[in-house]
Amino acid sequence: MTITGKLLLSTAVGALGGLLFGFDTVVISGTQEQLMHVFQLSPAAWGQTVSIALWGTVAGALGAGSLGARMGGRNALRVMAALYVISALGCALALNWPMLMIFRFIGGVGIGGSSVLGPVYIAELAPAAWRGRLVGTFQTMIVIGILIAYVSNWYIDRLGLGAREWQYQLGIAVFPAIAFLVLLYTVPQSSRFLITQNSLGDALTVLRQMGAINPEGELEDIRRSIHAESVEKNEPLFQSKYRIPIFLAISIGMFNQLSGINAILYYTNSIFTSAGLDRLSGFSQSIYIGLANLVGTVLGMLLIDKLGRKTLLLLGAVGTCISLSCVGLIYSTHSHANLLVWCLVGFIGFFAISQGAVIWVYLSEVFPTRVRNKGQSLGATTHWIMNAIIAALFPIAAVKLSRAVPFYFFAAMMVVQFIVVLAMYPETKGKTLEQLQAQLER
Numbered sequence: 001m002t003i004t005g006k007l008l009l010s011t012a013v014g015a016l017g018g019l020l021f022g023f024d025t026v027v028i029s030g031t032q033e034q035l036m037h038v039f040q041l042s043p044a045a046w047g048q049t050v051s052i053a054l055w056g057t058v059a060g061a062l063g064a065g066s067l068g069a070r071m072g073g074r075n076a077l078r079v080m081a082a083l084y085v086i087s088a089l090g091c092a093l094a095l096n097w098p099m100l101m102i103f104r105f106i107g108g109v110g111i112g113g114s115s116v117l118g119p120v121y122i123a124e125l126a127p128a129a130w131r132g133r134l135v136g137t138f139q140t141m142i143v144i145g146i147l148i149a150y151v152s153n154w155y156i157d158r159l160g161l162g163a164r165e166w167q168y169q170l171g172i173a174v175f176p177a178i179a180f181l182v183l184l185y186t187v188p189q190s191s192r193f194l195i196t197q198n199s200l201g202d203a204l205t206v207l208r209q210m211g212a213i214n215p216e217g218e219l220e221d222i223r224r225s226i227h228a229e230s231v232e233k234n235e236p237l238f239q240s241k242y243r244i245p246i247f248l249a250i251s252i253g254m255f256n257q258l259s260g261i262n263a264i265l266y267y268t269n270s271i272f273t274s275a276g277l278d279r280l281s282g283f284s285q286s287i288y289i290g291l292a293n294l295v296g297t298v299l300g301m302l303l304i305d306k307l308g309r310k311t312l313l314l315l316g317a318v319g320t321c322i323s324l325s326c327v328g329l330i331y332s333t334h335s336h337a338n339l340l341v342w343c344l345v346g347f348i349g350f351f352a353i354s355q356g357a358v359i360w361v362y363l364s365e366v367f368p369t370r371v372r373n374k375g376q377s378l379g380a381t382t383h384w385i386m387n388a389i390i391a392a393l394f395p396i397a398a399v400k401l402s403r404a405v406p407f408y409f410f411a412a413m414m415v416v417q418f419i420v421v422l423a424m425y426p427e428t429k430g431k432t433l434e435q436l437q438a439q440l441e442r
Contacts, residue, residue, distance in 0.1 A: 006209040007125065010187040011134045014122040016180045017077060017114035018138040020084050022145025023152075023173055024053070024107050026265045029286070030153030031166040038166070039097040043399045047392040050266050052101050054388035056108020057115070061380050064116035072193040073121035078184045080117065083110035084177035092171025112384065119360075124190035125210055136301055139360065143297045143352070146265065147290030154287060195222050237374040245366040248425065249375055252362055253382030255417040256355050259320055260410035262387050263394040264344065265289070271344070271403075285341045292348040293356075300357025308429035309358045309365075313421045316354020321414035323347035324407045331404035359383070365428045 028050055036046055060080070068076040083106050090103030119138045126134040156168050191210070194203035200219065207215035238246070264271065268286045304312060323346040330340050359379075367375030397406050 003130065004209060004211040006188075007127075007134075007211055010125050010210075011122050011137055013180070013183045013187050014073075014077070014118050014125075015137040015141040016176070016183065017080060017118040018141035019145035019148070020081075020173065020176055020180060021111050021114055021118075022142040022147075023149045023176065024084065024087070024111055024145075025149075025262070026146050026268070027149040027153065027169060027173065028053070028104075029149075029266050029268045030157065030169050032267070034163065034166040035100075038163070039100070041097065043395040045097070047395045049097075049101065049104065050395075051388045051392035053104040053108035053111065054384060054391055056105040056110075057112035058108075058381060058384045058388065060109035060112025060114075061116050061384055062112075062377070063109075064113040065377065067113070068117050068120065068193075069196075072189045072197075073117050073124065074184060074187060074189050076117050077114060077121060078181060080110045080113040081177060081181035081184060083107065083113070085174055085181060088171055088174035088177055092167045092174070116380070121190060124192045125188075125206075127211060139301075139356075140294075140297060143290070143293045143356075147287070147294055150268070150286040150290040191219070192222055192226070195219065196226060237378065242367070242375075245368075245375055246378065248366050249363055249379035250382050251420060252355075252359055253379045254386050255413065255420075256359050256383055257386035257390055258410065258413035258417070259351055259355060260324065260390070260394075260406065260413075261348075261351050261355070263390050263406065263410075264347070265293075266391055267394060268344075271340075288341055288345050289348050292345040293352050296349040296352025297356055300353040303353065304357050304361060305429060308427050309362050310421060310425050310427040310429075312354045312358055313425065314418060316350050316358075317414045317418035317421065319350030319354070320347050321411045321418070323350060324411035324414065328404040328407035328411065331402065331407065362428065366426075 032046060035041060035049065039045075041049065064076065064080075067079065071079070087103050087107030087110060090106065091100060094100035094103060119135050122135050122138060152172060153169055156165060156172070159165075159168075161168055188206045188209065189202075191203040191206040194200075194206060203222075204215055204219055207218055212218050268289055300312065307315075323343050326343040327340065327347070330336050330343065363376045363379040394406055397409075
């Protein structure tokens with residue numbers, strides 16, 4: 001097997017959607033102070049401003065599968081890239097709060113769509129021996145995008161742009177979005193999609209471009225696989241025999257967000273400033289959060305096949321619980337604010353190594369082939385809905401109750417997660433999908 005330049009280019013372009021995903025998800029964190037002033041937003045309205053993109057993400061994730069099936073992953077990603085461009089320009093030029101909400105929702109649709117389409121596009125192109133590592137680049141690019149968003153907000157804040165600063169912070173995403181859209185015209189459709197369109201000659205060409213050892217044999221394998229899927233595609237997910245995988249998918253999606261991960265990423269700057277740090281310090285210390293996320297993600301990818309999924313989830317629950325409890329204590333006692341960034345760095349690191357690395361892998365393992373796509377959609381939708389709810393409620397809880405309460409709540413949820421994972425989660429490391437199916441389907 002040869003790793004070709006075309007394969008690397010196609011992987012990089014598909015993963016670029018992950019970078020935009022990460023960037024667009026958290027760049028809003030640096031604009032809170034100005035947007036609340038410009039549009040006279042209450043804490044509840046600010047929560048809606050953050051969460052509206054996440055409801056768009058739910059819509060994008062739910063609709064992306066059928067769009068990709070009709071248009072092919074590459075063409076569907078072009079639609080997502082266009083939505084990113086429209087959203088970035090619209091948010092930067094918004095004249096009022098309703099306009100901002102509309103364009104953030106559009107950006108959310110792009111995020112949700114690319115979160116489904118990007119990994120699938122890469123997976124359909126990648127040779128089997130490299131599939132895991134190449135698809136893993138999408139997750140890596142997400143956390144790189146988060147880090148770039150923090151650095152971008154910090155740099156733009158230092159330019160002294162005054163009341164227009166938020167427009168630059170939101171609008172700068174148009175440049176990588178345009179690059180994403182243009183580069184999608186340099187890569188092919190996946191061989192799998194071309195076969196569904198009976199373009200067998202083009203599919204064979206793509207397989208050769210991707211470095212397949214036996215392209216004719218792989219083409220025939222894909223044809224058989226597509227035929228088998230067409231026979232089984234009407235298998236319903238919600239049956240009693242799938243109750244264990246369904247429980248695992250819903251619970252891991254919920255616990256992922258009940259850790260508070262995205263509430264912290266979205267509101268990083270306000271968390272720091274509310275603890276007594278000045279605005280610029282909040283921007284600069286957010287960069288440490290992004291770096292911890294990147295390092296933790298890479299470590300998680302290295303450890304997941306060695307320590308196992310369940311072990312990582314248990315270790316992460318302990319680490320995140322301790323870190324969140326420390327953040328709550330800092331707010332409760334109004335002391336040791338200088339330690340806040342390190343508590344959050346610890347939390348992000350433990351999360352990235354455990355839940356951040358495990359969730360998407362686990363979802364792809366616990367369902368049998370005939371309902372795997374539906375099961376993954378269930379877990380992903382649970383994840384995004386919980387994300388939107390918590391993002392909307394976090395600023396309200398912080399004002400109505402206290403800054404400490406949300407962090408104590410998240411810490412308590414990690415205790416619950418530890419108990420549930422210890423008692424009910426199977427370890428999937430080293431087991432074939434067929435072995436897992438026999439174990440879980442009962």
